[in-house]
Amino acid sequence: MSEERYLITINELEEMFQKLSKEYHVVAPTSKNGVIVFDFIEKFDQIKLDYIRTILTLKKFLFPNKEKLFEFQYEKKYVKVREENPSRKYAFFLIHPCDVNALKILDRILNDKYIDEYYFRRRRESLIITLECIKGDEYCFCESMGTDEPWKNSFDVLLHPLNEKEFLAIPGSAKGFKILRDMRLKKTDLKKKRRRKNTLKISIEKIKRIKNNVENQSWIEEANKCISCGACTVVCPTCICFGVRDLFKEPLRSGYRFREWNSCIYSEFTRIAGNIVFRKEKVNRFKHRFYHKFVFIKERYDVYGCVGCGRCIAECINKINIVEVINKIA
Numbered sequence: 001m002s003e004e005r006y007l008i009t010i011n012e013l014e015e016m017f018q019k020l021s022k023e024y025h026v027v028a029p030t031s032k033n034g035v036i037v038f039d040f041i042e043k044f045d046q047i048k049l050d051y052i053r054t055i056l057t058l059k060k061f062l063f064p065n066k067e068k069l070f071e072f073q074y075e076k077k078y079v080k081v082r083e084e085n086p087s088r089k090y091a092f093f094l095i096h097p098c099d100v101n102a103l104k105i106l107d108r109i110l111n112d113k114y115i116d117e118y119y120f121r122r123r124r125e126s127l128i129i130t131l132e133c134i135k136g137d138e139y140c141f142c143e144s145m146g147t148d149e150p151w152k153n154s155f156d157v158l159l160h161p162l163n164e165k166e167f168l169a170i171p172g173s174a175k176g177f178k179i180l181r182d183m184r185l186k187k188t189d190l191k192k193k194r195r196r197k198n199t200l201k202i203s204i205e206k207i208k209r210i211k212n213n214v215e216n217q218s219w220i221e222e223a224n225k226c227i228s229c230g231a232c233t234v235v236c237p238t239c240i241c242f243g244v245r246d247l248f249k250e251p252l253r254s255g256y257r258f259r260e261w262n263s264c265i266y267s268e269f270t271r272i273a274g275n276i277v278f279r280k281e282k283v284n285r286f287k288h289r290f291y292h293k294f295v296f297i298k299e300r301y302d303v304y305g306c307v308g309c310g311r312c313i314a315e316c317i318n319k320i321n322i323v324e325v326i327n328k329i330a
């Protein structure tokens, strides 16, 4: 793909937004009730360009918290199934690299032995305009996780802020190239500005060491601060544990199947038939979250299950800091 760089002004960015709105459901960061969220945008001036992070991530659009999968109907000896068709064309507009890279992680996890078509029908249709984040805050550790820049093949257009009114625009796909070319933007040799360094850091060596620290006593101390509310998993862009249930209509010959988000931090998550809960102790659930992200996902998909977005720290009622926990354990 071309390494060409274009200069795009804020007015031209608005023009891009208007064009995309004709073809896509445009989702961008906006302020709602005093907090920053990703939401559908009708007017360009609703967009918060200088945001740091939203509360929920793009998974709420691509992997909704509750989703009907199909309806079923018993007919004599057979069951007739009518699948929902959740396809929708999204343009994810001005998304920071950590969140864009998180989608690449989901792509790997959801395209394993079984392909999650509910996710991919929406994902394949979606367009990504990423906006590099040059500031961050005390909870970001994207640099440590290698997610401060968008990974290869993760975006259609990359925007890099030069100042409040101008951006570099770099195409990352044929679709992105066409968008920029059709806008007849000027080419430029301007370079990217340096981003402010993260103050929160974790070394990959430390992350690797948690594997051999399962019995470390600090797990108990840290888990004691946790109230198992699940906020950290709800806000995480890569946490996608879910439960599946059937709802029957009387006289129990038809119904529908749906799935909804769940969390490994809840004791109910591991309750199985016979009323057995196999991860009853809070410390084991607390540890599992770390081991899943930093050991199991890495071993299976060759990528860490964390992009250092800082949401789990920002939204934790007790400010349990995933980086500080690892630094203490390892």
Ligand code: SF4
Residues within 6 Å of the ligand: 225, 226, 227, 228, 229, 230, 231, 232, 233, 265, 312, 315, 316, 317, 318, 319, 320
């Ligand atoms: S948000 Fe904090 S308190 Fe709640 S489950 Fe996660 S770590 Fe525990």
Ligand code: SF4
Residues within 6 Å of the ligand: 232, 235, 236, 237, 238, 239, 293, 305, 306, 307, 308, 309, 310, 311, 312, 313, 322
């Ligand atoms: S574990 Fe925390 S920092 Fe890592 S991706 Fe999830 S919410 Fe972001």
